[in-house]
Amino acid sequence: MFPRAALPSLLLVVALPLLGACAPDRDPGPQVREDVHGPIQDGIREAVREARRGIxxxxxxxxxxxxxxxxxxxxxxxxxxxxxxxxxPEQRALLLEYRGHIAAVAEMGMEIGTQGADVAATAVGEALKGVFAGKSGEEIERTVEAEAAKIKRSAARLCDRLPAMMAAQQKxxxxxxxxxxxxxxxQDDIDDCRRDTAREG
Structure with missing residues (x-):
């Protein structure tokens, strides 16, 4: 099992396929989009900064x-x-090495969460612009999927860090x-991470 610090922000990755499911009936205008998206993204980034300080x-x-x-x-x-x-001192050094891996994985997960917030804003923005411009749902979905693919690649890189973390834990x-x-x-945890990453996006 993963340490608790490594898990929370990865949940955003699972939610990404749902972003394309919603489209508003009309474009409420750029000011409304800015008023909604800006504070949400700012709040997420501040939460990530605070979490990093906590780690x-x-x-x-x-x-x-x-x-x-x-x-x-x-x-x-x-x-x-x-x-x-x-x-x-040697045992303490081993625990610090392991802690460092946990922190690195957790921070990478938080970065993925921040990317998720950006993709969510992009998805809503594209849906609004698409409806206003008469784009088809498929065109909007392709744009959102291209952005979500970036997060999938980041999640795969996170999975690649897990073998070193497990080795440090075992030492x-x-x-x-x-x-x-x-x-x-x-190893099951590593395999599950890679399977989940392959399914998402």
Missing amino acids: ARENITISHDGHPKAEITSKGDLLIDGRAVALT AAAAIPAFRPYATMS
């Missing part, structure tokens, strides 16, 4: 069902049920017995 500063939860809550701090401490596990698990129950990422 850098805050503990990353690596809990697994049936086990006490576990966290890796920004200094490489391992906390289990709120108590620090004694670590050697930490081999060196730190207390961490072992939480090292649950497997």
Whole structure:
């Protein structure tokens, strides 16, 4: 299983095929489009910036069902049920390496989420312009699909980062017995990521 930090913003990728399903009856005008899209995109970007700051500063939860809550701090401490596990400098370095992979994957996922917001705005804008200009639904759909394909490529690159993250997890698990129950990422997770990416878009 993935650490929780790596998952949330990837959900936008799943929603992308739905963007072409809606088209308004008329063009409300450029000012309305700007008033709607600008604040939404700005809000998403601000949320992403705040999440990035949180990943850098805050503990990353690596809990697994049936086990006490576990966290890796920004200094490489391992906390289990709120108590620090004694670590050697080498063990701490392994946890920091693993944490770095989690952060990189999470940030990449957030970037995909930001791209998703841009594609959503493009989809609505193209639908509005298309209806006003008399474009067919197929023409609008092709334009939106071309934008969504960019996100699909980004998601594929995210999947390509997962083997290194799993290797770092396995190294930490081999060196730190207390961490072992939480090292649950497997090849199935990587394969699922690639299958899901191949289906979307």
